[in-house]
Amino acid sequence: MIRVVLAEDQHMLRGALATLLSLEDDIEIVAEAADGKQALSALREHQPDILVTDIEMPHLSGIDLAETVRRESMPTRVLIVTTFSRPGYLQRALHAGVHGYVLKDSSSDELATAVRRVNAGERYVPAGLAELTWGTPDPLSDRERQVLRLAESGLTNKQIASELSLSVGTVRNYITEAMQKLNAGNRIEAFRMARDLGWL
Amino acid sequence: MIRVVLAEDQHMLRGALATLLSLEDDIEIVAEAADGKQALSALREHQPDILVTDIEMPHLSGIDLAETVRRESMPTRVLIVTTFSRPGYLQRALHAGVHGYVLKDSSSDELATAVRRVNAGERYVPAGLAELTWGTPDPLSDRERQVLRLAESGLTNKQIASELSLSVGTVRNYITEAMQKLNAGNRIEAFRMARDLGWL
DNA sequence: AGCGCCACATGACATTTGTCACCTGCCAGA
DNA sequence: TCTGGCAGGTGACAAATGTCATGTGGCGCT
Numbered sequence: 001m002i003r004v005v006l007a008e009d010q011h012m013l014r015g016a017l018a019t020l021l022s023l024e025d026d027i028e029i030v031a032e033a034a035d036g037k038q039a040l041s042a043l044r045e046h047q048p049d050i051l052v053t054d055i056e057m058p059h060l061s062g063i064d065l066a067e068t069v070r071r072e073s074m075p076t077r078v079l080i081v082t083t084f085s086r087p088g089y090l091q092r093a094l095h096a097g098v099h100g101y102v103l104k105d106s107s108s109d110e111l112a113t114a115v116r117r118v119n120a121g122e123r124y125v126p127a128g129l130a131e132l133t134w135g136t137p138d139p140l141s142d143r144e145r146q147v148l149r150l151a152e153s154g155l156t157n158k159q160i161a162s163e164l165s166l167s168v169g170t171v172r173n174y175i176t177e178a179m180q181k182l183n184a185g186n187r188i189e190a191f192r193m194a195r196d197l198g199w200l
Numbered sequence: 201m202i203r204v205v206l207a208e209d210q211h212m213l214r215g216a217l218a219t220l221l222s223l224e225d226d227i228e229i230v231a232e233a234a235d236g237k238q239a240l241s242a243l244r245e246h247q248p249d250i251l252v253t254d255i256e257m258p259h260l261s262g263i264d265l266a267e268t269v270r271r272e273s274m275p276t277r278v279l280i281v282t283t284f285s286r287p288g289y290l291q292r293a294l295h296a297g298v299h300g301y302v303l304k305d306s307s308s309d310e311l312a313t314a315v316r317r318v319n320a321g322e323r324y325v326p327a328g329l330a331e332l333t334w335g336t337p338d339p340l341s342d343r344e345r346q347v348l349r350l351a352e353s354g355l356t357n358k359q360i361a362s363e364l365s366l367s368v369g370t371v372r373n374y375i376t377e378a379m380q381k382l383n384a385g386n387r388i389e390a391f392r393m394a395r396d397l398g399w400l
Numbered sequence: 401a402g403c404g405c406c407a408c409a410t411g412a413c414a415t416t417t418g419t420c421a422c423c424t425g426c427c428a429g430a
Numbered sequence: 431t432c433t434g435g436c437a438g439g440t441g442a443c444a445a446a447t448g449t450c451a452t453g454t455g456g457c458g459c460t
Binding site: 009010011012013015016017019020081083104105106107108111151152153154156184185186187188189192 | 209210211212213215216217219220281283304305306307308311351352353354356384385386387388389392
Binding site: 344368369370374 | 409410416
């Protein structure tokens with residue numbers, strides 16, 4: 001029996017996946033979690049074989065969970081289930097020690113398959129996405145990323161500067177650099193592109 | 201037997217919901233659709249009792265579908281299932297003649313309940329959301345909405361102006377008006393707020 | 401017919417944003 | 431030790447963005 005903890009913040013999808021996975025003869029859902037913190041408690045308590053988790057969740061992301069699992073040498077393997085086929089996400093996920101990666105846009109059969117593969121010690125990654133990923137390494141520096149995130153939330157250069165204790169000129173510089181790297185015409189295009197590629 | 205067409209672009213959720221709804225004794229899924237166009241064909245072919253549909257889908261949105269259903273006087277009632285609890289969405293949905301509205305963040309039991317209620321001729325709307333909705337009527341004019349959408353996609357005022365055959369000054373003015381109505385400090389805050397409230 | 405209201409429109413002006421050239425200091429690797 | 435790269439910074443200039451006063455025409459109300 002493969003013992004699974006399921007973490008997904010969307011109630012309806014979580015319930016549906018739990019039901020479907022439970023229908024499989026060799027899979028057992030030992031706990032469900034609606035956010036990262038609950039997931040972490042469940043991991044500590046149940047020490048499952050597999051954690052099936054979304055990336056974007058309150059409190060702790062699926063990637064944060066994967067890092068914790070590795071840092072604390074838990075016996076659990078992590079399988080990410082996510083909406084987005086953003087190259088940067090997969091890259092960060094693999095870097096965090098994730099064992100499998102499934103898109104919500106695939107079938108629930110494929111999820112069950114992935115669970116079994118990962119449980120058997122294999123890696124599971126969508127064919128097309130893997131290639132995409134290595135084609136475009138993230139060119140942004142930490143500062144550029146930081147500044148773009150704040151710009152995305154609607155702050156002005158002045159506000160960003162005071163937030164990060166930098167001069168306005170420096171902030172402008174980072175934005176300009178990011179725009180050049182991303183080949184964007186203004187800050188809006190820049191953070192949208194970075195976001196879409198999974199770099200923020 | 202309640203005959204249902206299910207339209208949802210996320211494969212995994214669609215499959216899961218189809219399975220779960222089929223488990224109910226009085227509900228039958230007669231067709232599934234992955235986008236608005238497929239949904240429309242399915243509606244024409246099967247003339248179901250209920251259309252369960254997402255809002256954000258390729259080709260035709262769930263709201264477009266609801267409008268078509270009413271315009272063509274189909275025998276079908278429409279039940280929206282969506283991620284977003286944005287007041288403007290519910291408002292537009294009801295205006296389009298939708299009979300029920302369920303959030304993906306509720307349980308799948310609730311979905312089945314909603315299907316039955318709507319089939320019985322009742323309306324089904326989440327309690328809290330209904331109040332929220334009437335508290336904040338959309339203050340944006342058509343032009344302001346149009347301009348905000350284009351600004352959101354990263355176009356400059358000049359590009360927006362040429363797109364809409366206006367002068368740059370006029371475009372700037374619309375942005376300013378929208379910013380004032382939304383109490384935003386710049387265009388980025390403005391379109392983010394409008395988007396979050398479901399007004400774009 | 402006259403009034404007010406509103407969406408739509410414009411241009412002049414001030415501020416913010418983006419570009420560019422150039423400077424300092426730190427640190428890792430050849 | 432030299433070199434290159436990166437973080438941090440400045441200032442001058444050009445371009446885009448935001449503010450404001452003002453004008454037009456349509457529509458409803460009295």
